[in-house]
Amino acid sequence: MVNRNDVEAAARRIEGYIRPTPSYEVRPGLWFKLELLQHSGSFKARGAFNRILTAREAGTLPAAGVVAASGGNAGLGVAYAAATLGVRAEVFVPVTAPATKVARLRELGAHVHQHGREYAEAYAASAALVAQTGAMFVHAYDQPEIVAGQGTLGLELPPADTVLVAVGGGGLIAGVAAAIGDKTRIVAVEPVGVPTLHAALAAGAPVDVGVDSVAGDSLGARRVGAIAFDLVVRNNVASVLVSDDAIVEARRRLWREHRLAVEHGAAAALAGLDQIDDPGTTVVVLCGANTDPSTLYAEPAHAAG
Known part of the structure; x- marks a missing residue:
């Protein structure tokens, strides 16, 4: 299993190759982690x-x-x-x-x-x-070295009670759980149309799901990774689902209010905030910026997959 020691070793290994991305407090108690500024436009x-x-x-x-x-x-x-x-x-x-x-x-x-x-x-x-x-x-998400590398993001977060992370295959949330899951409430956010982790938790093991969401290009894995499922269960990660409409509105709001151009998968994390009771100090991980900026004003017609 991947643990904090693996994440810390990964941080030393990749130092100088990746950007330690900033976090900023958008209002008292709410922080955005700007991983959209990472090389290649995402945490990957x-x-x-x-x-x-x-x-x-x-x-x-x-x-x-x-x-x-x-x-x-x-x-x-x-x-x-x-x-x-x-x-x-x-x-x-x-x-x-x-x-x-x-x-x-x-x-x-x-x-x-x-x-x-x-x-x-x-x-x-x-x-x-x-x-x-x-x-x-x-692998996109289900190898120990991948999970440990993604977990280095967790080492950069400000102290928080709750961290919201969008989930596709689960590499990022697995890494964050390995890094800080023993002391921080971590919440997985997924589209209703691609509930890979949510379905796995309900079934007690990873299972295949359909892929039908505006965020399917980045959160479109049919099955959550085995490493992610193990770390999520061990660290009592909560799971919430959000609609495509909520994702689209969160993405528009990030642009309208903060001039942050993110992809739908990144906006999903913010869309989940409304479903959290008593979140305390919260960090929303904005994990990717690989998007067509022209769609920030007028969303294209949604096509499944």
């Missing part, structure tokens, strides 16, 4: 650097480079880390991935493959390439 660079650097230290990084499957953000994190470290990167994304993310992947030098309409289909195609080439797979 943290885990990607930790995974690749760990392999390099161990002498196990193959000449074929790395392969990732992603709704977009994990691929961007891997592409950025690989470009920085001089490693070849092959990234698989669904055909539904936002054009802004696909274009940025190519700008970073990744070899981009588009397969299927959901993350699960891109994942299957990426696994076939790993088997063929011997490249190292960098």
Whole structure:
């Protein structure tokens, strides 16, 4: 299991490669963690650097480079880390991935493959390439090095009673739970249309769910990771669901009131705040900025997946 020692080791390993992003108090007792300012536009660079650097230290990084499957953000994190470290990167994304993310992947030098309409289909195609080439797979959320790397965000948070984290596959919330779950109330926020963690907690184990949300490009994993499920249960992480309408309004409010341009997945965390009783001092993690700014004023028609 990933623990705080692993997170602290990851923080030392990736220091100098990632940005320690700021938090600011928007009103008394409410803080925003501005992880949208991270390299590649989301927290994913943290885990990607930790995974690749760990392999390099161990002498196990193959000449074929790395392969990732992603709704977009994990691929961007891997592409950025690989470009920085001089490693070849092959990234698989669904055909539904936002054009802004696909274009940025190519700008970073990744070899981009588009397969299927959901993350699960891109994942299957990426696994076939790993088997063929011997490249190292960098999982979007369910590897110990990835979880420990994402958890470094938790070490940067101001003291708080409650931390709200949006959940897709669960790598970020797993890392935050490993870092501070023993002393802080952590709340997982998911779209109603992609309740991966919520369904797993109800079933007592990870299960497959449908993917139907405006935030599906970044929170569109069909099944929560095994590492995340274990850490969530061990740390008594609470889970709430939010509607697409609430996510859209939170995203608009972040732009209207704070001039923060975030993607829908990041806005989901703020949308969950209204469902928390007595949150005390609260940190909302704004985890990603890979979005089309033109949609901040007029939302596009929602399409499933």
